[in-house]
Amino acid sequence: MQDTTESTEPHKRFSILDIIIKYRTIFILLLLAAVFTSLDKIFMHPTNILNMLKRMSYVAITAFGMTFVITTGGLDLSVGGTAAITGVTLALLLAMGIPFPFAILLCLVIALILGGINGVTVVKGKIEPFLVTLATMNIYRGFALVLTGGRPVPIVSDFFVQMFGNGLIFNVLPVPILIMAVFFVVTWFLYRKTKYGFFIRATGGNLEAAVVAGMNVGVVKIGTYVINSVYAYMTGLILAALMSSGLPAIAVDLPLDAISAVILGGTAISGGQGNVLGTLGGALIMAILASGMSLLGAQYPVQILVKGIVIIFAMLIDQILKARG
Amino acid sequence: MEEHVLELKNLGKTFSGVNVLRGINLALKKGEVHALLGENGAGKSTLIKILNGYYQPDRGGEIRIAGRELQFKKPKDALDASIHTIYQELTLCPLMTVAENIVIDKQDSFQGVALKNKEFREITLEALERLGQTDIDPNRMVKELSIAQQQVVEIAKALSSNAQILLMDEPTSSISQKDAEKLMTIIRNLSETGVTIIYISHRLHEIDNIAHRITVLRDGDLVGTVNKDDVTEHDLIRMMVGRELTNVYPKTEVDIGETVFRVENLSSEHTFRDVSFDVRKGEIFGIGGLVGSKRTELLEALFGMRPITGGSIFFKDRAFVPENPINAIRNKIAFITEDRKKNGLVLCLSVTENLNMINAQEKGSAFGYLNWKELMQVAKRQQKILNIKLNTLEQIVATLSGGNQQKVVLGKWLEFEPAVILCDEPTRGIDIGAKTEIYAILGKLARQGAAVIMVSSELPELISIADRIMVMREGETRGIIDRAEASQEKIMTLAALQSVR
Numbered sequence: 003m004q005d006t007t008e009s010t011e012p013h014k015r016f017s018i019l020d021i022i023i024k025y026r027t028i029f030i031l032l033l034l035a036a037v038f039t040s041l042d043k044i045f046m047h048p049t050n051i052l053n054m055l056k057r058m059s060y061v062a063i064t065a066f067g068m069t070f071v072i073t074t075g076g077l078d079l080s081v082g083g084t085a086a087i088t089g090v091t092l093a094l095l096l097a098m099g100i101p102f103p104f105a106i107l108l109c110l111v112i113a114l115i116l117g118g119i120n121g122v123t124v125v126k127g128k129i130e131p132f133l134v135t136l137a138t139m140n141i142y143r144g145f146a147l148v149l150t151g152g153r154p155v156p157i158v159s160d161f162f163v164q165m166f167g168n169g170l171i172f173n174v175l176p177v178p179i180l181i182m183a184v185f186f187v188v189t190w191f192l193y194r195k196t197k198y199g200f201f202i203r204a205t206g207g208n209l210e211a212a213v214v215a216g217m218n219v220g221v222v223k224i225g226t227y228v229i230n231s232v233y234a235y236m237t238g239l240i241l242a243a244l245m246s247s248g249l250p251a252i253a254v255d256l257p258l259d260a261i262s263a264v265i266l267g268g269t270a271i272s273g274g275q276g277n278v279l280g281t282l283g284g285a286l287i288m289a290i291l292a293s294g295m296s297l298l299g300a301q302y303p304v305q306i307l308v309k310g311i312v313i314i315f316a317m318l319i320d321q322i323l324k325a326r327g
Numbered sequence: 328m329e330e331h332v333l334e335l336k337n338l339g340k341t342f343s344g345v346n347v348l349r350g351i352n353l354a355l356k357k358g359e360v361h362a363l364l365g366e367n368g369a370g371k372s373t374l375i376k377i378l379n380g381y382y383q384p385d386r387g388g389e390i391r392i393a394g395r396e397l398q399f400k401k402p403k404d405a406l407d408a409s410i411h412t413i414y415q416e417l418t419l420c421p422l423m424t425v426a427e428n429i430v431i432d433k434q435d436s437f438q439g440v441a442l443k444n445k446e447f448r449e450i451t452l453e454a455l456e457r458l459g460q461t462d463i464d465p466n467r468m469v470k471e472l473s474i475a476q477q478q479v480v481e482i483a484k485a486l487s488s489n490a491q492i493l494l495m496d497e498p499t500s501s502i503s504q505k506d507a508e509k510l511m512t513i514i515r516n517l518s519e520t521g522v523t524i525i526y527i528s529h530r531l532h533e534i535d536n537i538a539h540r541i542t543v544l545r546d547g548d549l550v551g552t553v554n555k556d557d558v559t560e561h562d563l564i565r566m567m568v569g570r571e572l573t574n575v576y577p578k579t580e581v582d583i584g585e586t587v588f589r590v591e592n593l594s595s596e597h598t599f600r601d602v603s604f605d606v607r608k609g610e611i612f613g614i615g616g617l618v619g620s621k622r623t624e625l626l627e628a629l630f631g632m633r634p635i636t637g638g639s640i641f642f643k644d645r646a647f648v649p650e651n652p653i654n655a656i657r658n659k660i661a662f663i664t665e666d667r668k669k670n671g672l673v674l675c676l677s678v679t680e681n682l683n684m685i686n687a688q689e690k691g692s693a694f695g696y697l698n699w700k701e702l703m704q705v706a707k708r709q710q711k712i713l714n715i716k717l718n719t720l721e722q723i724v725a726t727l728s729g730g731n732q733q734k735v736v737l738g739k740w741l742e743f744e745p746a747v748i749l750c751d752e753p754t755r756g757i758d759i760g761a762k763t764e765i766y767a768i769l770g771k772l773a774r775q776g777a778a779v780i781m782v783s784s785e786l787p788e789l790i791s792i793a794d795r796i797m798v799m800r801e802g803e804t805r806g807i808i809d810r811a812e813a814s815q816e817k818i819m820t821l822a823a824l825q826s827v828r
Contacts, residue, residue: 196697197688197693204673208670211670214662
């Protein structure tokens with residue numbers, strides 16, 4: 003009896019406010035870009051932009067994966083650990099003289115297992131994703147540290163460093179940006195155009211309805227953690243290449259940065275409504291903030307402070323919009 | 328003139344244009360036990376919620392306490408007027424002690440820094456003593472008590488706040504026969520000490536046992552207030568259901584074929600026992616009963632959502648154990664659930680996506696391209712068949728009206744051509760027009776050879792649409808009635824009376 007919102011006639015009014023609300027991520031992006039450009043012209047210089055995109059690439063890739071997990075109502079804090087294990091293992095394998103393609107494949111297998119552990123523990127153990135991945139975050143990180151005794155492992159393959167990190171396509175475009183673009187397209191396709199993406203959105207939108215519709219929601223959920231882990235693996239490869247070494251203590255901020263990007267992009271933390279393009283926008287907002295503030299001479303402490311404030315405001319705006327209906 | 332403790336004048340309630348309660352006039356005497364009776368949806372709960380301040384009545388309605396007109400704007404106002412409610416679902420804090428629970432609403436007891444545990448204990452003991460329930464230890468944790476004992480604590484809590492009027496909403500629905508009898512004694516004693524009690528129950532024998540007067544509601548109208556001694560149980564049933572069937576309920580005539588679905592002595596622990604029935608091809612098999620008769624649970628078990636602990640199911644003469652919904656769906660069983668928001672629809676997805684929820688599962692591989700153009704055609708076809716009113720098929724399903732949402736729930740199963748359709752209250756909370764359309768669709772499905780099992784609390788719906796009706800009461804089958812012999816009185820008698828002669 004609560005739902006008598008008849009809407010049989012077409013929408014009539016499209017106010018400017020509605021448009022701003024719908025595309026708010028884009029408006030925030032444009033606004034930030036305009037502000038930083040006006041403060042310092044260098045901001046819009048192609049070199050700066052490419053640099054910024056290169057630095058956002060690995061956060062964005064992890065955030066794409068995280069979009070799947072969060073859409074089903076989950077969360078994954080362990081991606082930083084997974085990325086660290088990937089980089090470290092790769093460096094160790096290469097140092098042992100194992101050929102590059104095998105090393106990469108072996109790391110992928112490890113990532114699949116790590117994601118599987120997350121997913122199976124969440125689904126079969128019926129434990130909150132936050133708690134499970136809080137624990138595995140420490141386990142995976144600890145594993146990376148133990149493997150290397152806490153020391154960085156240099157990467158001996160220059161080919162690898164060029165292929166995933168420092169290489170330039172047509173002598174302009176850094177490889178990580180291309181990888182990010184490919185991952186964006188793949189993610190968007192998976193999310194919007196495949197049966198699995200549909201199942202993810204249905205499971206997150208209403209778990210009980212998905213169960214009644216005969217979907218295997220357990221497998222769907224486990225799958226999101228495995229996919230997310232593969233994305234974290236890619237991030238690990240890029241980071242290792244950029245650093246020319248496997249660093250066991252790298253990517254500590256990664257899970258929270260990725261989650262922030264997803265949330266800024268309009269994916270609901272409660273699940274159901276996800277938006278891959280939004281996630282890209284969210285990652286871009288954070289990258290613009292970081293890059294702009296660096297140009298203005300703000301140090302890391304100020305940067306994270308501003309980052310936190312921006313996230314809180316984005317949430318508040320979302321909440322207000324939701325209340326408006 | 329006699330003073331009334333509580334007087335209602337011309338009380339009504341409208342929810343977004345739907346009038347669920349009209350012109351209620353009622354006057355309660357001090358110390359009386361007044362039973363409120365009516366079918367599901369007759370307006371009892373709405374009336375209770377007006378009395379305890381959760382809902383505000385429509386303009387023009389009056390509530391008078393001891394002759395004084397009062398307006399309840401929030402639940403606290405009703406409590407201040409000494410009206411307390413004992414809900415079906417108990418509202419105690421399980422991890423606190425009995426005494427803590429009893430004083431929790433008494434702000435005077437919390438002055439000062441330290442908690443006055445001794446005073447709490449005294450208040451508690453005094454209240455329990457008034458109820459003659461001194462075997463409950465005030466220091467026990469509430470979660471260690473039985474449901475019946477928790478109910479006593481709940482009543483004690485109200486009494487210690489000086490409750491003059493107690494509203495009890497089906498207080499015996501989740502306690503045993505013996506505990507229910509104890510509760511009857513408590514109620515009788517309370518009434519003798521001058522507490523007025525409004526008692527809602529479906530169980531006529533209880534009402535017969537304790538009530539002084541009875542008010543019957545039907546479809547939001549007050550049918551009558553009678554003295555208990557002036558009426559029989561059958562009079563009451565007639566008052567509850569007496570209504571004309573109109574052409575709201577079209578029945579599609581279908582040739583009924585062989586048995587498709589057979590259930591033998593089916594049980595699920597703590598819910599239902601020894602349920603047996605069979606459903607034939609083209610038949611609409613109705614299941615009637617009151618709230619708590621475990622009809623939904625039966626359907627859930629048939630769909631693999633609830634463990635079966637005894638008995639068997641035969642599907643086309645083959646034994647069939649539904650392990651989970653995936654398994655049930657594979658056997659061409661559909662389940663139109665009761666609460667479309669809870670588990671019928673994914674509200675944040677589009678109409679197209681919801682209509683293809685089942686259908687899409689058979690299309691292609693998991694990571695392959697899902698042809699949304701094709702699925703859109705499916706959605707378009709269902710939308711036409713079901714006459715779903717919408718702007719675009721891309722529309723978020725939450726923005727449709729209740730009736731149209733319900734059609735989407737039906738639509739997602741139609742494309743898959745189910746052999747057995749389980750439906751639970753298929754027309755709850757939707758308008759008459761949409762109802763009629765949904766009956767027509769069910770009729771059509773039956774004619775195409777499906778066996779339909781329909782749980783409904785709406786008696787006219789059962790009688791008009793179903794070919795046979797099984798009546799359940801508290802997890803047991805009370806009888807199966809043929810359409811030709813079915814009457815609302817007959818169903819209510821089976822559903823409400825403890826035993827039938």
